[in-house]
Amino acid sequence: MNxxxxxxxxxxxxxxxxxxxxxxxxxSCAGVSLKTQELYALVFVTRYLDIFTDFISLYNxxxxxxxxxxxxSIVWYMRHHKIVRRSYDKDQDTFRHVLLVVxxxxxxxxxxxxxxxxxxxxxxxxxxxxxxxxxQLVLLxxxxxxxxxxxxxILLLGAYRSLYILNWVxxxxxxxxxxxxxxxxxxxxxxxxxxDFFYYYFQSWKNNTKLELPA
Numbered sequence: 001m002n003x004x005x006x007x008x009x010x011x012x013x014x015x016x017x018x019x020x021x022x023x024x025x026x027x028s029c030a031g032v033s034l035k036t037q038e039l040y041a042l043v044f045v046t047r048y049l050d051i052f053t054d055f056i057s058l059y060n061x062x063x064x065x066x067x068x069x070x071x072x073s074i075v076w077y078m079r080h081h082k083i084v085r086r087s088y089d090k091d092q093d094t095f096r097h098v099l100l101v102v103x104x105x106x107x108x109x110x111x112x113x114x115x116x117x118x119x120x121x122x123x124x125x126x127x128x129x130x131x132x133x134x135x136q137l138v139l140l141x142x143x144x145x146x147x148x149x150x151x152x153x154i155l156l157l158g159a160y161r162s163l164y165i166l167n168w169v170x171x172x173x174x175x176x177x178x179x180x181x182x183x184x185x186x187x188x189x190x191x192x193x194x195x196d197f198f199y200y201y202f203q204s205w206k207n208n209t210k211l212e213l214p215a
Contacts, residue, residue: 001059002170008163009063015156016070022149023077028087031143031150034078035095035135041071042101043132047125049118092142095135104128111182123182130186133157133193140197146211155201158194161187 023029048064055061077084108124136154140146165187171178197213204211 002167002174004163004167004170008160008167011156011163012160013063013066015153015160016067016074018149018156019074019153020070022147022153023074023081023084026149027081027083029078029084030087030089031140031147032078032088032153033093033095033136033139034075034088034090035093035097036132036139037071037074037078039097039100039128039132039135041075043125043129044068044071046121046128049121089139089143093135093139095138097135100128100131100134104131113182126183126186130190131193133190137193137197141213144213146213151201151211154194154197158191158198161191161194165191 019032023032044064044067048068051061051064051068078088079085104127105124107127108120112119112123133154140150140154168178168180168184168187200213201211
């Protein structure tokens with residue numbers, strides 16, 4: 001494992017911890033898209049079907065369990081916790097899951113490396129992760145009011161994907177025959193979705209002003 005992969009994993013983990021900190025400590029999910037969190041839960045459920053059948057390393061299994069468990073717990077908090085669910089803005093978070101899930105599933109059935117159930121589900125999860133943040137970005141653009149923890153959560157998610165791109169570049173030049181076009185293209189699309197948010201986040205940081213996205 002290279003430093004970019006490790007840094008990417010730790011940044012991804014930090015993003016989840018920031019969101020859990022907000023939900024568990026402040027007892028609020030204001031500004032957080034349940035639609036995005038449900039999509040991430042679906043991403044991890046379909047990606048980690050091999051969790052109890054294919055052992056790679058203790059680190060790998062631990063990270064799978066952490067991301068799977070945390071994504072499901074976030075969804076549970078936002079749907080069922082008697083205090084947290086009151087702060088969820090369902091009137092603004094109206095993006096329809098099916099507009100992302102169905103195209104990603106169809107694309108996975110058409111573009112894949114092997115036509116097996118696990119491989120199709122893994123490819124589906126790669127495509128879905130690339131666009132899962134979209135409902136969250138739409139929600140923030142509608143409300144325009146972004147608190148610090150929500151902003152940090154999205155920044156860390158974007159940083160995680162950017163670090164993974166560096167990991168792929170490093171492995172391309174150091175490992176023979178390391179070519180994964182599906183993962184690369186999906187990762188690039190995912191990173192580009194964060195570009196607009198990155199711009200306004202750093203403008204806000206530079207000018208020491210409250211982060212707001214244009215309508």
